[in-house]
Structures are given as structure tokens and as C-alpha cells.
Amino acid sequence: MAAVQGFEPETVSDEAELPDREVGEVVLKLENIELGFGGVKAINDVSFEVRKGEIRAIIGPNGAGKSSMLNCINGFYKPQKGTITFAGKTMSAMDPHFAASNGIARTFQNIALFRGMSTLDNLMTGRVLKMNRGFFWQALRWGPAQREEIEHRAFVETVIDFLEIQSIRRTPVGRLPYGLQKRVELGRALAMQPSILLLDEPMAGMNVEEKQDMSRFILDVNEEFGTTIVLIEHDMGVVMDISDRVVVLDYGRKIADGTPDEVRRNQNVIDAYLGVPHED
Ligand SMILES: Nc1ncnc2c1ncn2[C@@H]1O[C@H](COP(=O)(O)OP(=O)(O)OP(=O)(O)O)[C@@H](O)[C@H]1O
DSSP: OOOOTTOOOOOOOOSOOOOSSOOOSEEEEEEEEEEEETTEEEEEEEEEEEETTOEEEEEOSTTSSHHHHHHHHTTSSOOSEEEEEETTEEESSOOHHHHHHTTEEEEOSSOOOOTTSBHHHHHHHTTGGGOOSOHHHHHHTOTHHHHHHHHHHHHHHHHHHHTTOGGGTTSBGGGSOHHHHHHHHHHHHHHTOOSEEEEESTTTTOOHHHHHHHHHHHHHHHHHHOOEEEEEOSOHHHHHHHOSEEEEEETTEEEEEEOHHHHHTOHHHHHHHHTOOOOO
16 A cells, blocks of 8 residues: 555544543534535535534545535535534524624635735734724724724734734735735734634645744644634644644545544545545
8 A cells, every 4th residue: 555645554433532632512513514516515414523622623635625614614605404503503504793703713725814904904803893882983093992992902912922923013914925924814813812713724835944833823822722723734744743633524525533643544534645536
């Protein structure tokens, strides 16, 4: 059997074992999710759950349905079948506002920042849902709105310190190198004080050093703020290093779910990455 980087063949497992480290109760549950676009079944009867405080990776070859799954979780896509349970509600589809207002934040595969705005102002946009005063008061920047803005700025400054981006706080993000833009995007999501952070390929396009920095920030966010993290990532070294549990998709189906060690030894997973033809 040929070797696939990051994988070693051994036993087969398709049920998620709990990680060694202590994680909490189930905070997000997806059951029998199906999503199609015309004739393409992007997600086919996929179920998995996410526990409080864990780092949960979704991996799989190109086109496996990973981004579609994140889009179902934050309500951008509506599944045709299945249910999503979150914040005490079981829904046939997530409402994007319900997701955001109950603490689900997201970063994107292709950076989605305001390129002409500074790092600081981009991070402030992450506070919008937390602002109590309406547009009129915010525009006047007076009285209660001014006090509120000071509090939001103070919170954003803590995020800036945490991510070590003080030196670029006034720089328009369009002028920043790619790795730093990714860090600012993480900062904007953190500014929302999320309970669940969805990261879509946080290391894409980064060099080795930038990947190490980003891995450290993800682990620090998880440890220091207790933020639950669901991430899609193609770099298997990173996934296996930082994740507690990994769900594997291939052609829209779940083919494995378990700890990094279980998944890397799963023959279905090895075959999927080698491109072994599948039945269907
Ligand atoms: N908005 C859409 N319209 C039509 N087809 C779509 C749409 N979004 C996703 N798909 C299709 O659904 C399938 C799964 O795509 P998805 O982007 O979820 O995969 P992925 O695992 O994230 O892939 P990659 O690793 O390449 O980003 C693909 O065949 C894709 O072309």
C-alpha cells in the first residue's frame, strides 16, 4: 500500500471516540444532513456532533462537501434534509441571525475583509452585533453611544494584543501580506466573542512559519477563552497536531470520525486520499 502523507494504515473506525483531554457536553449536533445543487449531492446523509471546548476538524479531498457543511452550520446554505440542534433548538436549517447572535462566528476560505479599512476598523465590524445603540446614536458618537464605543474599542484592543498585531492596527488590510490578513480575519471573528468559531482553511496559502503562528493562535484561543473550534484544513500535519477529533468526508458522505490517530489509520480515509475509485 502506498503511503499518504500524514496517514498510516492500520485499523478501521467510523465512530468518534472522545479525545483524551476533557471536553464538555454536545453544543452542536447535525443529523442526517443532505444538501444538493441540481444533480450534485454536496452532502449525503451526514451526522456528527461537536462538544464544548473541543477542536473538531472536517477534512476530505477537494469537493468532499467540507465548506458546504460549514455553510449549513452558519445558515448560509439550507439543507434539504436533516436537522441541526444548537442553543436549545432543533431546526431543519440554521437561521444565520440566530447562529450569529448565539455565538457562531466564521472565517472564509477566501479572505472576506474590508480591504480599504484599517485592521482596527475591520475588527470593530466584529462588534456590530454587540452594539445596543442604533445607527443614529452611533453616527453622533455622543452620550451612551460614545461610552459604548469606548467599551467595544477596549475589547478590540485586547484582541489586537492577543494576536500580536499592534504594529498593523492602523494599516489598511489590503496592504498587508496574506498571512497577516488571515490573522486579522481571525481577529474579527474573535471580536464577536464567539462560543463556536468556524475556520475555513485558516492556513491556506501560508508558509511554514505563518502556519506555526496560526496553529499557536488557534490553540491559545481554544485554551484561554474556552472557544469551541470547528475547522477545515488541508494541511494534514496541522490537522493531526491540533485537533481533538476529526470527521472525514468524501463525495459528500462521512467515511470516518474519530481521534487523529484513529482517522490516520482508517483504510477508507487512506483510499479516499489516494483516489481509490468508490462504489456509487
Ligand atoms: N453554491 C453552489 N452551487 C453549486 N454547486 C456547489 C455550490 N457549493 C458547492 N457546490 C458543489 O458541492 C460539492 C462540494 O463542494 P464544497 O465546496 O463543499 O467542497 P469542499 O470539500 O469544501 O472542497 P474544497 O476542498 O475544494 O474547498 C462540489 O461538487 C461543489 O462543486
